[in-house]
Amino acid sequence: MAVHIRLSRHGTKKAPFYRIVVTDHRARRDGRHIENIGTWNPVVQPEALVLDRARLEYWTSKGAQTSHTLTRIIRKHKQPEPAATA
Numbered sequence: 001m002a003v004h005i006r007l008s009r010h011g012t013k014k015a016p017f018y019r020i021v022v023t024d025h026r027a028r029r030d031g032r033h034i035e036n037i038g039t040w041n042p043v044v045q046p047e048a049l050v051l052d053r054a055r056l057e058y059w060t061s062k063g064a065q066t067s068h069t070l071t072r073i074i075r076k077h078k079q080p081e082p083a084a085t086a
Contacts, residue, residue: 005020005060017039037055049077
């Protein structure tokens, strides 16, 4: 079974928000999923990304592929590295 991590659209017309879900690649966009690992709201300013990064790492280590759109969103909202103290 090929597993993908992608966006699932929810919300109302002209006010969407997205759930970040782990799903079988054959499932519909808003259909069944294995696990919900976060949300993304592009409507609010600044955009709100809530992501369980531990679960993202777990699924990618198991071979799950992220969608192109989700990869772009994660790169855009990358958390800054903590400054090293010397």
